[in-house]
Amino acid sequence: MxxxxxxxxxxxxxxxxxxxxxxxxxxxxxxxxxxxxxxxxxxxxxxxxxxxxxxxKKEELLQTLQNMEPVAKLQHKSVMETFAWAGVLNTGSFVGGILGSVFLSSLIGLFFDTFPALLLAYVFLPVMVFAQ
CATH class of the missing domain: 1.20.5 (Single alpha-helices involved in coiled-coils or other helix-helix interfaces)
Structure with a gap:
């Protein structure tokens, strides 16, 4: 016990x-x-x-969205130019993305290793572009 x-x-x-x-x-x-x-x-x-x-605010927004009156003093030319340039910039971005990812990456890979390419892409090139 x-x-x-x-x-x-x-x-x-x-x-x-x-x-x-x-x-x-x-x-x-x-x-x-x-x-x-x-x-x-x-x-x-x-x-x-x-x-x-x-x-x-909700009622004001609903009234604004439901208003179908023509907009006064709207510059149609400026609006169309903006949309046209948006299309051009989107196309350029698409083509540049393909060129950069397929062709330029393999070309840069011939001359640079991974770390120098990283420094070039994220440090030196943005500084050079900003300095110009």
Missing amino acids: ATMEPVLELAAKYRSEFEETINGLRQRSLTIGQAVQEKVTTSQQQFESVQPQINA
Whole structure:
């Protein structure tokens, strides 16, 4: 019986430690729950206070989008030039992407290893372009 006493003491010690830990977790969870509830309440109050402004902006946006009247003083030439240049730039980007990824990468790979090519692409070339 004397040999079981240290085991029982150790079990009692573990039990008290577990109970303390569980009680601490309960207290923290209650505190966190209260803090979350307060945040939810304040967030709902803030949302309710802003809701009329949101509704007003929503109605204004809907009226603007549903308005089918012709736009006054619209410069059709400028709009068409903008769209034309957007098409040209997109085409140039596409062709440049293909040329850069297929042809120039293999050509640069002949002269440079990976790290110098990385420095060239991300440091030296942008600095040179910015300096011009």
